[in-house]
Amino acid sequence: MTLDLARNLDASDPLRAFRERFSLPQGVVYLDGNSLGALPKDTPARLEQVVRGEWGEGLIRSWNDADWINLPQRVGAKIAPLIGAQADEVIACDSVSVNLFKLIGAALSMQPQRKVILSEPGNFPTDLYMIAGLEAQGLATRRLASRERIEAALDESVALLLLTHVHYKYGEPFDMVALTKAAHDVGALVLWDLSHSGGALPVDLNAANADFAVGCGYKYLNGGPGAPAYAYVARRHQEALSQPLTGWMGHAAPFAFTDDYTPAPGIDRLLAGTPGILGLAALEVGVDLIAEIGVDRLASKSRALSEFFRQAVADRLPDLELVSSPDPMARGSQLSFRHTQAYAICQALIARGIIGDFRDPDILRFGFAPAYVSFEDVFGAARALADVIVTGEWRRPEFQERAAVT
Amino acid sequence: MTLDLARNLDASDPLRAFRERFSLPQGVVYLDGNSLGALPKDTPARLEQVVRGEWGEGLIRSWNDADWINLPQRVGAKIAPLIGAQADEVIACDSVSVNLFKLIGAALSMQPQRKVILSEPGNFPTDLYMIAGLEAQGLATRRLASRERIEAALDESVALLLLTHVHYKYGEPFDMVALTKAAHDVGALVLWDLSHSGGALPVDLNAANADFAVGCGYKYLNGGPGAPAYAYVARRHQEALSQPLTGWMGHAAPFAFTDDYTPAPGIDRLLAGTPGILGLAALEVGVDLIAEIGVDRLASKSRALSEFFRQAVADRLPDLELVSSPDPMARGSQLSFRHTQAYAICQALIARGIIGDFRDPDILRFGFAPAYVSFEDVFGAARALADVIVTGEWRRPEFQERAAVT
Numbered sequence: 001m002t003l004d005l006a007r008n009l010d011a012s013d014p015l016r017a018f019r020e021r022f023s024l025p026q027g028v029v030y031l032d033g034n035s036l037g038a039l040p041k042d043t044p045a046r047l048e049q050v051v052r053g054e055w056g057e058g059l060i061r062s063w064n065d066a067d068w069i070n071l072p073q074r075v076g077a078k079i080a081p082l083i084g085a086q087a088d089e090v091i092a093c094d095s096v097s098v099n100l101f102k103l104i105g106a107a108l109s110m111q112p113q114r115k116v117i118l119s120e121p122g123n124f125p126t127d128l129y130m131i132a133g134l135e136a137q138g139l140a141t142r143r144l145a146s147r148e149r150i151e152a153a154l155d156e157s158v159a160l161l162l163l164t165h166v167h168y169k170y171g172e173p174f175d176m177v178a179l180t181k182a183a184h185d186v187g188a189l190v191l192w193d194l195s196h197s198g199g200a201l202p203v204d205l206n207a208a209n210a211d212f213a214v215g216c217g218y219k220y221l222n223g224g225p226g227a228p229a230y231a232y233v234a235r236r237h238q239e240a241l242s243q244p245l246t247g248w249m250g251h252a253a254p255f256a257f258t259d260d261y262t263p264a265p266g267i268d269r270l271l272a273g274t275p276g277i278l279g280l281a282a283l284e285v286g287v288d289l290i291a292e293i294g295v296d297r298l299a300s301k302s303r304a305l306s307e308f309f310r311q312a313v314a315d316r317l318p319d320l321e322l323v324s325s326p327d328p329m330a331r332g333s334q335l336s337f338r339h340t341q342a343y344a345i346c347q348a349l350i351a352r353g354i355i356g357d358f359r360d361p362d363i364l365r366f367g368f369a370p371a372y373v374s375f376e377d378v379f380g381a382a383r384a385l386a387d388v389i390v391t392g393e394w395r396r397p398e399f400q401e402r403a404a405v406t
Numbered sequence: 407m408t409l410d411l412a413r414n415l416d417a418s419d420p421l422r423a424f425r426e427r428f429s430l431p432q433g434v435v436y437l438d439g440n441s442l443g444a445l446p447k448d449t450p451a452r453l454e455q456v457v458r459g460e461w462g463e464g465l466i467r468s469w470n471d472a473d474w475i476n477l478p479q480r481v482g483a484k485i486a487p488l489i490g491a492q493a494d495e496v497i498a499c500d501s502v503s504v505n506l507f508k509l510i511g512a513a514l515s516m517q518p519q520r521k522v523i524l525s526e527p528g529n530f531p532t533d534l535y536m537i538a539g540l541e542a543q544g545l546a547t548r549r550l551a552s553r554e555r556i557e558a559a560l561d562e563s564v565a566l567l568l569l570t571h572v573h574y575k576y577g578e579p580f581d582m583v584a585l586t587k588a589a590h591d592v593g594a595l596v597l598w599d600l601s602h603s604g605g606a607l608p609v610d611l612n613a614a615n616a617d618f619a620v621g622c623g624y625k626y627l628n629g630g631p632g633a634p635a636y637a638y639v640a641r642r643h644q645e646a647l648s649q650p651l652t653g654w655m656g657h658a659a660p661f662a663f664t665d666d667y668t669p670a671p672g673i674d675r676l677l678a679g680t681p682g683i684l685g686l687a688a689l690e691v692g693v694d695l696i697a698e699i700g701v702d703r704l705a706s707k708s709r710a711l712s713e714f715f716r717q718a719v720a721d722r723l724p725d726l727e728l729v730s731s732p733d734p735m736a737r738g739s740q741l742s743f744r745h746t747q748a749y750a751i752c753q754a755l756i757a758r759g760i761i762g763d764f765r766d767p768d769i770l771r772f773g774f775a776p777a778y779v780s781f782e783d784v785f786g787a788a789r790a791l792a793d794v795i796v797t798g799e800w801r802r803p804e805f806q807e808r809a810a811v812t
Contacts, residue, residue: 023458025465028465032465036465036466039457039461051449051450051688052445055445056429062631063631094679095678098653122665124663125657126655128665129653129654132667137543224457225460225461225468225682226680226681226682245504246538246539247503256766261538273500273503274501274502274631276684278453279632282457355465360663404475405470405661
């Protein structure tokens, strides 16, 4: 794993040209696109058009004239092929958390005799926390089972199996097909959180016969900080779907201003309030770019990048504990390492312009957003990581101080 | 009511200079700021900075370095003085609909022996619809009583009185002090929807001893299409507050990534998912501008504008039915008229560049956003309205066709 090899791999990389479609800061190696994706170069101009043109000039007329009213559906339909869904099965709106609540609530209402929501300990916090609110309302009971015991914990009291497809911290993927089938075998429904797989790895919700899914707009879809999320409901469940956040935009006739709620047909009933147009417009640019590249090419480059990094790190730091799988087919678009000084090491790397991230208490996580990360980037990151650890650079006092967001 | 008088009033208007702080299209009279506020001229530059600088250059570091993590609280604290609240009682996040759900849920959990949510028929639809989801979950029972019977409908089964302070369609205000007291007298809590009053009229939640409130960011606060909303919780309720959308951003330690939900202290527990930074940044510009002008001056100009319009219309169309109160102290920042051809008249006015709006089935609504509407604007609108009706211009076929969003 040498700089020359990295440069050769970049030169022959079929996605090389796409790096130029992102606005990346000088002197930065960005390995945190799984936390906040980079800025597509087309986004500022699109937002300028939405703000000055559609809002400033068009004003209220733009709900019709600029088709704002269909933006959640339009962006959802563009996300659909990235996750193996039909165009009318996905909608972009609200946050992952809020969409989890809608779909957990929907699953409970479809199975009134069941209350258990099954997940794994250590799942992304918001997935677990969104069950808590329903528990406090007396509507749900949370059950956690470790990864290898999930199947055994599935029984006929389970309303919903709620799992994150690729683990946010360790990068381990679940077998979506097998677990969906196992859940269905006991009459449970399944909700997949695609936040760490959608847009980076192949996902096929339809092939897995998945019931529900949610995913994040600001990671691999490059929608910007706090971008709207997306939600998927299999077509077979849509007609009878009842979700608790029954807002006016999910009504069959929002502008009839009636007193009684009648859900809109299909996926539209997942809408609650007025959609955030600025966020959706930025998300659309990111989704268009990822769709243009294509998930298969992204996944293939992601694996090559993470494998190059893994070997470059192993060459220099043979004792550093790899938490993710050494098999590129058995992990997401990231590599995680365990080190007692993970926080300070992460800070020392950031000071060198190498941005990865830290996950409490001892995980160093590097994400490989294949649309814009180069082999030279990951080579430089591996070399810097080795330097920081071998020289003890992380011991400097300024790298110990914890920021609000870690 | 003449053009000369209008121009004289504009010349002596203490808010005259603020009109220049908004980007208004040429040839348009905009009387729909109560549906979507106009674009502040500072907004595009601020968004450019957030997008190119904070997102593009700062990337994930901006959660700390640009203080994105505190944006919901910071914008909430700036909204607080506009609605008679303390800085730590307001937070900006999600939509009005989603915030209604949180606070209805919170009120129910505070009064486990009560299930009734009392509102009025014809309240803004999403306020009524958000009760429906909780009804379907078996947690709430909706009770509707017409405006004059609200007090009589308050009894000890009522958990929450949910009202919109100023009616979206007719502009009638409720007496916030009296109704809050009446609700408290039977042990009920009160949630005020300030969407049609906050930022245009004086609101004093603390003086009314209000429990909860929500409000809209995209109307009088000029936050842009689908801007984040805000939510208020009186300080006395915060410590024990339990709301159902228990997402990671409302956790006491979001970055500890624990499995169990512990609510953050204070108003922060109203957060659910990752806040939408683009929407919040645009909202902050609008809020700063409205705060700079000040609610008292806005309210005073609002009343003068609507009164000028009312008289100018009455001069020309003495038979047109005014639905709002003729008393400027007894209405919001709007005037509504009833006409069987309201839709076509509204379209004919829009074709002339006079943008008001139509509310099903027969209401013509004109909003007077006092920060940027001039007396000459409303004089022109009154004259055009008379023209369109007197000449029958609205009969043209192109004005009959209904758009998706009306």
